[in-house]
Amino acid sequence: MSDNKIWFKSDYQEGACPDILKRFTETMYEPLSGYGTDIYCASAEEKIRKACECGNARVKFISGGTQTNQLVISTVLKSYQGVVAAVTGHVSAHEAGAIEYSGHKVLTLPSHDGKIDAGELKTLLETFWNDDSYEHMVYPGMVYVSQPTELGTLYRKCELEAISVVCREYNIPLYLDGARLSYALMSDESDLTLPDIARICDVFYIGGTKVGALCGEAVVFTKDNMPEEFVPRIKQRGALMAKGWVLGLQFDTLFTDDLYFKLGRHAIEMANLLKKGMVEKGIKLHADSPTNQQFVVLPNDVRDKLAEDVVFENWEKLPTGETVVRFVTSWATKRENVEKLISLL
Amino acid sequence: MSDNKIWFKSDYQEGACPDILKRFTETMYEPLSGYGTDIYCASAEEKIRKACECGNARVKFISGGTQTNQLVISTVLKSYQGVVAAVTGHVSAHEAGAIEYSGHKVLTLPSHDGKIDAGELKTLLETFWNDDSYEHMVYPGMVYVSQPTELGTLYRKCELEAISVVCREYNIPLYLDGARLSYALMSDESDLTLPDIARICDVFYIGGTKVGALCGEAVVFTKDNMPEEFVPRIKQRGALMAKGWVLGLQFDTLFTDDLYFKLGRHAIEMANLLKKGMVEKGIKLHADSPTNQQFVVLPNDVRDKLAEDVVFENWEKLPTGETVVRFVTSWATKRENVEKLISLL
Amino acid sequence: MSDNKIWFKSDYQEGACPDILKRFTETMYEPLSGYGTDIYCASAEEKIRKACECGNARVKFISGGTQTNQLVISTVLKSYQGVVAAVTGHVSAHEAGAIEYSGHKVLTLPSHDGKIDAGELKTLLETFWNDDSYEHMVYPGMVYVSQPTELGTLYRKCELEAISVVCREYNIPLYLDGARLSYALMSDESDLTLPDIARICDVFYIGGTKVGALCGEAVVFTKDNMPEEFVPRIKQRGALMAKGWVLGLQFDTLFTDDLYFKLGRHAIEMANLLKKGMVEKGIKLHADSPTNQQFVVLPNDVRDKLAEDVVFENWEKLPTGETVVRFVTSWATKRENVEKLISLL
């Protein structure tokens, strides 16, 4: 952009990280087989298996997050089932009805700072199965959580395990949306590792688009549970890339030398720096986010003034004449820009 | 790949062309707004408008061909309509039922070397509307053609115009799948220009994946006819990329200094060279293709021997003990490899 | 049933009323054209137009309620839109996801005794259109209400008009589910007539299944707004009956000599009798329903004892050791059975 503003608008505002572009350049003329049958997809799958400590995991690469959610949910659910999610969940609120477009209902639970509660989940499931007319209702067939949540918060290990226990009791899979997974795993407050997630969840995805890739998410089925004939199902939804290795190569790079985690850690450090600076300046935090999304409350005049120099997102208008705004750091955030933002506040 | 074979397997076997990778590197840290609202998508749209000589065209960028076909067909058709296509059309045969997944039938016409015939199209439409029980049948609501066709052949201008006349008579749009459009436009036998196509068709797409991009197709609505609220429709189908500029930047590059056409011309020259060499060697052509896909008939033992050194696609087994094989050139094909292939044959 | 219990289980527990069966017998050998093109469908449509005082209304007959809701909602909505309904609405809760199966989300509002509030509807619509990222959300495209509601309550005329005003302001249609419409219109507390409903709503249906027909609902489009090519859309959803006149003949009968209203009035009188008797006996009403569904609270032992002689529905288990049960009257309810039920309580 030609203007000189500094941007904290999103974690998908910048391009691919240098290592990924380097690999693209190196392999430019290397012929590869199509539709994800190439060596880089295979290599990336193997590396992800190792990082997950899950030797029989199956990994598929999809170009974007909504597409991944739509694909996973609509292929794992039976046709008469719906997916349980927080009202604030991405699949509930911000995917333009992609889940319903695939024929399935999103059954909502209250959001507790973006998280669902295992007890409330259990009540929902009990109530359904105790209802005499459950055959006239949508069967809860899967649970969706996101880590970090859409509000930047984190599930603790005990919380996620409690949800998992309920899922197993009712024999439905637990699906974790990891669009920003690196920013969760690298948070100072995280007590969950990638192997923990692979162990606790039945399927999850490792987000690339928001963590340094041009595009791409890695879906991981951890319990020998990839839907049969998955390739035609992907194709049928328009989600099978001809140059599948474009995704595979990027994840192969991200899972070499811990790059995925290093990129995430950088974003967390920048977010911590920003948060500390804001707290010191007395800026009111809207939520106490330990990840790369920081939500703060600004008086509207302060916000308007700041917007002359900084690009950020207006999250929610408050009746108080204030606005909740969101600042997002990423693998690409420069320290000098964080410092400049703090000084501007 | 570590082996030393030469590859003529597809036009999506190599990566992105150097100019595109250069642009990615240059813009790596440039913050951009998401979901296709950035400056590069806008610039690419404007350049495509100019190249099409269609000032009010609307252009959207989608990551792959099947997704594009599914999106365009399912948003342009009314729910009770189907799309008319050749039995050999990609949407009929090779998209794993993506059109039907979106709720629409593909109504087939015979293939004449991959092409439909305007007269047969007219008969189909007449027959439908003359049927007393047409309300119990799928309404033909759109016509799909591909240029070049799946068999490498080309519509002549008069053929495409004849189809267009029928479409207008019955008030249904004509949609052209240009997954390999550059290889059609640059063929020695083409009498159709990009502005011709924009004028004759109601909507078409310019393929990037097979012409030097990492991924991406540019959908062009030429008659002020982009479906209303197109962005949520794209999102709902999982086809809205967060980093929309990944596609926009590539098309901006392809439509700078005629790169899109130069890449296509190179592939055609390589195909011509290959074809000439094969004809001179007495290889039997399966079809007389003027584009970058060459289909030839090889005795099975010759084919097996060749496969030791060359990667290509087996297209069709003939009852004669021969096989139709496909050799494909692309923007990335090296002259030395063409010569080597000829010498091996 | 061979047992001697008395039944208050539902208003679809008995067969067709005598007048309808008489018409079936009279017309048994009369040849008629299929798929709703017969004289009885035409006659019924005309009679409904008159009863609605809506000369240009278009009426179509569908076999059941869920099918009607699915058909109307999925043909009136655009593909990127959802329907707004109370959380207790039939389409939200008890149709096994039929709306989502057709690709559309149900956007829920709180239930106020089964009703939505015009103010909350307006807030929902304002909030949507004021959201910067509304293109990533499901567009509210229609409002669904039921009269009487699933809880037996009624919209007052002013309430329905207030909802209609909001709908018109946002240019979205108002759809009324009248599965039990006669029982609303004939309630002592109703201030809405059939012409009122036709005037206020854009589309509604007049329920037959629960008001004396074997099956059948009459969909009424009141504003020259029947979706184009509606017959193939009905067929495509499997909802076009070959013997369409089976439905038309029944509605022709129901709208002759005010039969539809007389049947409804009978049920209301029986419900009033029952309610009065229960109140006199000190039975606790769960809701003060002015229609044919009566919800009362019974201690579990009373309920168990009653169930030896009466068939009714357990509606909701209360944490108090009581159960909300539902007694339903209909066109077929006998006074002696109401008296017996009261005496048993």
Next chain:
Amino acid sequence: MSDNKIWFKSDYQEGACPDILKRFTETMYEPLSGYGTDIYCASAEEKIRKACECGNARVKFISGGTQTNQLVISTVLKSYQGVVAAVTGHVSAHEAGAIEYSGHKVLTLPSHDGKIDAGELKTLLETFWNDDSYEHMVYPGMVYVSQPTELGTLYRKCELEAISVVCREYNIPLYLDGARLSYALMSDESDLTLPDIARICDVFYIGGTKVGALCGEAVVFTKDNMPEEFVPRIKQRGALMAKGWVLGLQFDTLFTDDLYFKLGRHAIEMANLLKKGMVEKGIKLHADSPTNQQFVVLPNDVRDKLAEDVVFENWEKLPTGETVVRFVTSWATKRENVEKLISLL
């Protein structure tokens, strides 16, 4: 109808047969539980099991034929599969795209007088599984046949068994559409019994609408293969009737004292009489149909003259200045009308 024409237009032009109407009258005030859980559905299921000599068959009642086809096909197929049918099959041609609306492709085979050929079916399946890119195509997941066919012809036992052998070899179910099944079973040329059909097919339906019922088809799963949670699947498609016993009672009647077969036999006798009369008059048969649909070729002036007294269907315009017309007999056809038609010809 007020005119005095005689009707041979269809086998759904008249109402329900007297026995069925009698049962409706007898049970008018009998309270019954909803959604197919009543005693008549249970009794009808048991009688059909016996008639099929298939003790573990599961039977469900659906209101119409297209709805039944849509339901069975979309619940039995996996999402990536399509159904194989003759191009003339009802699901291919005359259901307004109901199968595609449910997301599935109809894969067509040539029609041999309305029938598919076991050898051609085998070739289709072999070709699919031998194709290197079968994952990009629609999987053949089910075979659809109709008996009698849409052209009034019949599968011989050996033909149906040959198709079944191929199905079992490829492990896909065989589905038979019996909209007019009685008219097949009772044909002089039939060598298939109802138990044969139950044995050979995996699922089929026994048509009621065209054989004396007001509406209704009985779906029979013969191999312990009813899709799990079938009731919510029916409901979700809008196909679960509240008064399910309306269908059950009719089939209970049809399968008492062989009524279903007697009704069919009457129609066949009337068709035989008509055919004999026409042949004697030298009328040209378009197809040699042994069932209740007779297709003959009439010069256009003869047809126009006949249409003054007889209602029939114009089937196909021939380039010769003749028209193929269809005369249909049914359970309700009167001998005197057949004789009158012959005399008029």
